[in-house]
Amino acid sequence: MFTPDDHDFMARALALAAQGMTTTAPNPRVGAVIVREGSIVGEGWHRCAGEPHAEMIALAQAGGQARGATVYLTLEPCSHFGRTPPCVDALVDAKVARVVAAMEDPNPRVNGRGLARLRAAGVEVRCGLLEQEARELNVGFVSRMSRGLPWVRLKVAASLDGGTALPNRRSQWITGEAARTDGHAWRARACAILTGIGTVRDDDPELTVRLVPASRQPLRVLLDSRLEVSLDARLLRAGGPVLVVCATDNPGKEAELRDRGCEILKLANASGKVDLPVLMRELAAREINELHVEAGARLNASLVREGCVDELLVYLAPSLLGEATGMFALPPIDELAQRVRLAFRAVDRIGEDLRVIARLQRG
Numbered sequence: 001m002f003t004p005d006d007h008d009f010m011a012r013a014l015a016l017a018a019q020g021m022t023t024t025a026p027n028p029r030v031g032a033v034i035v036r037e038g039s040i041v042g043e044g045w046h047r048c049a050g051e052p053h054a055e056m057i058a059l060a061q062a063g064g065q066a067r068g069a070t071v072y073l074t075l076e077p078c079s080h081f082g083r084t085p086p087c088v089d090a091l092v093d094a095k096v097a098r099v100v101a102a103m104e105d106p107n108p109r110v111n112g113r114g115l116a117r118l119r120a121a122g123v124e125v126r127c128g129l130l131e132q133e134a135r136e137l138n139v140g141f142v143s144r145m146s147r148g149l150p151w152v153r154l155k156v157a158a159s160l161d162g163g164t165a166l167p168n169r170r171s172q173w174i175t176g177e178a179a180r181t182d183g184h185a186w187r188a189r190a191c192a193i194l195t196g197i198g199t200v201r202d203d204d205p206e207l208t209v210r211l212v213p214a215s216r217q218p219l220r221v222l223l224d225s226r227l228e229v230s231l232d233a234r235l236l237r238a239g240g241p242v243l244v245v246c247a248t249d250n251p252g253k254e255a256e257l258r259d260r261g262c263e264i265l266k267l268a269n270a271s272g273k274v275d276l277p278v279l280m281r282e283l284a285a286r287e288i289n290e291l292h293v294e295a296g297a298r299l300n301a302s303l304v305r306e307g308c309v310d311e312l313l314v315y316l317a318p319s320l321l322g323e324a325t326g327m328f329a330l331p332p333i334d335e336l337a338q339r340v341r342l343a344f345r346a347v348d349r350i351g352e353d354l355r356v357i358a359r360l361q362r363g
């Protein structure tokens with residue numbers, strides 16, 4: 001169904017799309033390649049919301065050579081008016097002969113309609129080439145559109161025996177500089193970074209992207225049920241938006257936090273704590289595709305127990321801490337069948353440390 005050339009040109013489109021890794025949110029990362037008689041005549045990638053889509057950039061570059069050409073797209077072309085006009089109309093007007101898409105757009109406003117309109121206009125359409133790679137590139141966008149939830153990636157830095165902090169709560173730095181820089185790259189691709197009041201109290205982090213280039217800073221989300229955060233916390237002084245999620249009323253503290261530019265969101269569950277599943281839906285409604293979590297063992301465990309975590313990003317240092325705080329303060333279990341099951345996705349060496357990516361298995 002697909003030729004070796006098809007694979008090569010789609011791989012190029014995916015590489016282009018990846019250039020928008022840290023900039024396109026809340027839009028998907030999309031690349032486009034236009035090929036005529038075996039040669040690329042136009043290509044493009046979507047840079048950020050409100051700017052031209054990948055197809056439009058590639059068509060402008062190709063000009064009249066787009067007529068009768070094949071277009072490789074990492075995502076089905078949009079068929080509706082959003083921040084920009086529908087790309088499917090531009091493809092039809094350019095009289096392209098063939099469109100190869102990696103995947104259908106999970107956005108309910110599109111979801112096959114773009115490809116159907118191309119077929120109705122007489123354009124040959126093929127879909128599914130390197131689909132898994134395309135889905136991985138937009139794992140957060142797909143999650144938000146199909147589940148109404150962000151893709152939640154929980155990052156932990158630990159010793160080889162699973163320690164994340166000493167008994168005196170010191171935790172900086174367990175892993176090396178290369179791992180810390182890599183962690184900032186994962187921050188940069190996220191739409192929001194979430195932490196808890198315990199981490200802010202113990203480590204006083206900024207939770208900004210600093211060790212890699214960043215054209216924007218993710219939204220920072222602080223879970224603070226009783227609004228205990230110090231007004232001198234670096235999180236509040238670093239600049240940029242902060243969403244403070246609480247479970248109780250404290251009008252005086254709320255006013256002080258708003259004076260510092262914070263937004264206050266109350267989401268209490270029956271136990272008087274922040275309702276984590278409701279928060280996830282709220283973040284998706286705010287167009288958060290990927291949520292990056294850097295928290296302590298208790299909040300990590302709560303997120304796992306509530307089914308709010310999709311992926312673990314674990315950096316393991318070549319050291320042993322002995323008796324120390326663990327990664328997850330999960331309760332003891334009686335049977336192995338009760339364990340949280342994971343599927344390893346990748347294990348890589350980052351400087352002196354190991355980076356393990358694992359996904360939670362459900363069902």
